[in-house]
Amino acid sequence: MRTFQVRAGGGLITSAERPVPSPSAGEVLVRVKASSLNARDLLIVTGRYSVDVPPGRIPLSDGAGVVEAVGDGVSRFRVGDRVAGTFHPTWLYGPFPEWGQLRGTHRDGWLTEYIVLDEQSAVAVPDHLTFEEAATLPCAALTAWSAVSGVGPGDALLVQGSGGVSVFALQLARLAGARVLATTSSDAKARRLSALGASDVVDYTSTPEWGVRVRALTGGGAERVVEIGGAGTLSQSIDAVAHGGQIALVGNLAAGDGMDVNRFFRRAATLRSISVGSRGDFERMNKAIAQNRLRPVIDRVFPFDQAPEAFSHFAKGPRFGKVVISH
Template identity: 75%
Template sequence: MRATAAGAAGEEQSMRAFEVSGGPGAPVVPVERPVPVPAAGQLLVRVKAAALNARDRLIVSGTYSAPVPPGRVPVSDGAGVVAAVGDGVSRFRAGDRVMSSFHPDWLYGPFPGWGELYGVQRDGWLTEYIAVDEQSVVGVPDHLSYEEAATLPCAALTAWSAVSGIGPGDTLLVQGSGGVSVFALQFARLAGARVLATTSSAEKAERLKALGASDVVDYARTPEWGARVRALAGGRGVDLVVEIGGAGTIAQSVDALADGGRISLVGNLASGGGMDLTRFFRRGAALRTVVVGSRSDFERMNRVIGQHRLRPVIDRVFPFAAAPEAFSYFERAAGLGKVVIGL
């Protein structure tokens, strides 16, 4: 680190950050930038950890659904300590531990539209310091490290929203062992539901069982896994599917679903032809799109995480200077759990 928030007046203060490269080679490139100065109502956060999500992969590879300007700092999810506060700040003070909120401007109530997002319209958290509106961050649950906290803003809150309404006696299916799916498994088990999972790896199947999945189906070896899941769910099918494959998996999800069941549409990771609507109607199924969640949803989830001392599953923590390697590792999807960059 080459700067403190309260350096001598006039002293040039710089910090390290990574920007999307926008070209071939490394997905992100290191840069030096001035340490931002918090405006009125803003906090200056010394970032301690950032965590990667599928969207960050798309952003740095130039395949995200919205244009990303050259030189953008990527990554939506981060945690750190408040280093300084601007005028009029009342929610936090220096020394408080905070995390980013995925939708910085969605505080509560119904989804207001996508708005401005980190890594797209705003610089993100792959930086030593960030100045953010005090309304756009939340406190870190006491039992969590910065690395653990950094995994929550996108993946955990998405999973929390996707499994809402699930309880004892319900059966749920999570697809694969990515960030959202593992949190969905954890939250559903906490709620007393039975969880089935799919994965493409025998080793990950064992890990998913250790985390509480009752049964795991290999979707690579069993392309018609919907019928298998339905059979494992007592022949009745599952009450909820957390759909991360999208167009490539949703037809199988409908096969796995109980009559009157629900699909929480989270992602579109698997390419494919979509689904036959007749089968969907016959199932009497409901489809609901998940859009991460509001700050108020995030705070409620964090209270539950605190009460149950739930610990996020971390695969690997890379040092800040190795951020390009962290992206490459994440791209290979070799591990199970979140890929984190520590600062």
């Protein structure tokens, strides 16, 4: 089978041939139909991730496909089922356990024609989604689902930018009945965020004090801020969050000094760190996506042969939503 793998020295990816794996007891063989990129994957293939990734590792944590064979004792899936993998392969339910062996870092990922999964680390995907759409769910959508959880009608939620997690957070918070505000860096993206249901969009490049602006627009701050920038944006998020609200700490895309602890105390807000979500969360999210026929926002789909170009496109920007590879 054809795969792409991490090059030595952090130089993106190179193609390779490997034997098709066979499923052991409790495992399923999946013919991969699509995969998708996350910020983490770019760090991995450029040698900048916090975990050492050996050359030869097949990248990508996220993908979807069709079950082509099942090992002994498999009961969750049958041949022909449409499935996606979970980001945390061993986190099934309950609170976040220890970090496990993740795909794309500790074990091979989805940028390949076939993958073997423990049946416990796969979920069925909503019928109305294409494989390209389903491949966007495991990390970005589920992270957004976790970051948005608990928000409802009467709440205001702020998303930062128009990347994979933020666009899903906007869509899911709108489903939950919340008002959504967004920041972004261009008029064209602002229009697209408004079309998806954002009530207000603030350009964070021309309005560096966007936290104050969000506070004014919401009459006291957003009950939830989905924090994408991390150290470089937390200070504005503290201005943007309502008294007693919550900052869901997702990313660290923006370099900076971190937060002013005294100002944070005065907000009486909570900072909650997010680590994607469990399989149970994924299944519940898929129900919500199916019931509401939500469609993921895809920036661009690249054919499998052009996987290196997909990474270059992801690295360059500008983009809106998810970058997908069709296998």
